[in-house]
Amino acid sequence: MHSLLPFLLAMIAAIVLLNMWANKLKIAYPILLVVAGLLISFIPGLPMVRINPDLIFFIFLPPLLFEASWTISFKEMKKWWRIIGSFAFLVVFFTALSVAVVAHHFIPGFTLALGFLLGGIVSPPDAVSTGAITKFVKIPNSTSAVLEGESLLNDASSLIIFRFALVAVGTGQFIWQDVALSFVWMVLGGAGIGLALAWIFVETHKRLPLDAQSNITLTLIEPYFLYWVAEQVHCSGVLAVVTGGLYMSARRLVFLNSASRIQGFSVWESFVYILNGIVFLIIGLELPEIVEGLHTQGIPLRTAIGHGVLITGVLIAARMISSYTAMLATLIFRPSVLPRARSNRMRWLMPLLLGWTGMRGVVSLAAALAIPITLDNGVAFPQRNHILFVTFVVILLTLLVQGLTLPAFITRTKLYDGVLDEESEALTRQKMKRGLKQHVYEFLKSKYENELNGHVGMEKFLKQWEERAKATDDSWMNKKTKVIFVEVLEIQRQYLTELNKDPTIDEEIIRQQLYQIDLEEERLKII
Structure with a gap:
């Protein structure tokens, strides 16, 4: 413990310094954090960073999702619900299916179930990365709303795929009827539990004589409670946190006083900032152990890198196809809601931008690390280190390639000149x-x-x-x-x-x- 504590404190200090450097260089801080974590991992004598797979979701996801649901504009979500819903569910399923088929055919040892497991892990784009990147360029509110709303909901859909794929890998069977019923229960049950508990939380805040510190403390534990209760009854904990967070966000003026809102904003901003920083550092710090696992499985590093590049290409292609398909469908069925553009050429460049914003990050890492080390029968989980390495390559490539080029793409194409008023x-x-x-x-x-x-x-x-x-x-x-x-x-x-x-x-x-x-x-x- 005495050796680990200084390391954790040093991690937080490194997050602050790297964020300052990223702001000076005008690049997204997740990019620097991932690269720094990778470089730090090669320093001899550092303690090995290991997180219990059963706890990875519970530690990081609830507060990150809860805070995101408080900051997003629910009004904008309702306005653009069609495209948000299609990207959060249909595009995620299409992406996971594409990854599953390609992995099954081109990566040795990958069954279709393992392919879907990998697809569920890498399919959701990361809101933190996108937000950190686009803060250096001005984009319309409609685009921001779509990206934020998509990232808030696609975590739930991708993790549902992840959970069913885990069951299929462990049992070796996939019964469609049972899956359909379980899917309905996970979605409806998760949303229902989230709304019910959020109502209880709101009433508790209103009726108890709580000061600002007490209110903020309760909001810190409420997302964990939402997630835990939903998971206990086999519902989607992610949906419970998201729906509960949206309900409470819409009623913040009712149950929180001005002091609680002001102080809570600062507390939550700092808390989420540290959590995100730790996760992105862990992405780099975990790589040496993952590479060592590849060697024990006899998988050459060059081959594994090639698989990561292949899956990254599939993800980008699937998102591009989905973006232009959504554009065509809107043009045919709902032309009145088409985004504003200076010309037809610019209008057809917008899906390219939306397709190029698919950076992966926190949720993908959390899902990959949450893969159990062994199956229920004690046998090592098949291809675990391979999946972890491919996920790392996907995160690194999307952050470096897409993340570094996205601001330049927006600036040089002058895509939103005349649109931003x-x-x-x-x-x-x-x-x-x-x-x-x-x-x-x-x-x-x-x-x-x-x-x-x-x-x-x-x-x-x-x-x-x-x-x-x-x-x-x-x-x-x-x-x-x-x-x-x-x-x-x-x-x-x-x-x-x-x-x-x-x-x-x-x-x-x-x-x-x-x-x-x-x-x-x-x-x-x-x-």
Whole structure:
């Protein structure tokens, strides 16, 4: 333990330093973390990093999925649900099938079941990698919503494939009727358990006298509880966490106060940042042990690398085919929802971009490491190290090749020039703030007209409240005005919640304004 603790602390310090370096170089930090982990693994004397396969999902996935479900725009998900659903389920199944067929025919020793197992592992693109890469280039909200929504749901579909493939490898049989029933139960049961438990959590937060620290602590354990309960009844723990997270996210204004929301944002951002960093470092640190396992199986390293390159090519090709198929289907059946583009040429370049965003990462690694070392009868799991190595090659190649070229592809093709309307976004913000001011003014005039007349402090409050955050003199803020001020802030939240129902307004703008209101409420507490 005494030798491992300094190593873990050094890992966290390395994550921070590498992230700083990545920001300076303007490349995605997962790329540097994977390469650094690989280089660090060759340093002699370092402790071997091993994680119990039974715990890998439970340690990393619940909080990562829960945080993602809180940050995504549910309104945008509903708007683009067709393409998100097709990429999260149909494309994942098509990709897994393609990998299974190719692996079965071209990789010696791979049965169709092992091929599906590998397909389930490598089929889901990684949201963290995509988000880290695209933060250096501006992309439309519609594209971001599709990528985020897809990554949130495709983890569930890919891990369902992974689970059924594990059963098929272990038992040697695949009964379609049982699989279909199990699939329905996993999906419906997982979503149902997630919603039911999330409702209980929301009511618990509302009814108990919890402070900010207690609220945040509960949110840290709730995703683990959602995942564990669903898995105990053989449902999809991933779907339980996702649906529960979406339900709680939509009600954050109801059961969390401003202090909990502000502090929780920082806590969760740091927590997920560390988890992601550790996972990407582990990807590199695990490689020497995986290579050693290949040698024990008599598989040449060059051959295994070739298999990894082959599977990577299949993944890219399957995603490209799926992207253009979705484009054609939309063009034929729903042309009104086609993405904006300056020309037909640019419109047909957009699926190429969507196809090129299939970087793999956290979920693929977690699934590969979760493969049991032995089967139920004690026999070594077939091709385990081979699958782990291929997964590593896929993650490394997609991060390096696609990850490093994606920003340049967007910039040089000028794909979104004329599509991104920053002026329109600024006008939306101005319109929203004008609406807020008018709404507050009408509220104050209708409810506090008597108090406003002849009261210098209240008149100043009415005329200049939009400048209150910049005010240096708070002497006018007495007990009465503070009560009204808090009420005004709540009125603003209600107004913004209603405004968010407008499909033309970006939800991220609404959330940023709500965050400003939370900050203002916290400022009042120290006046």
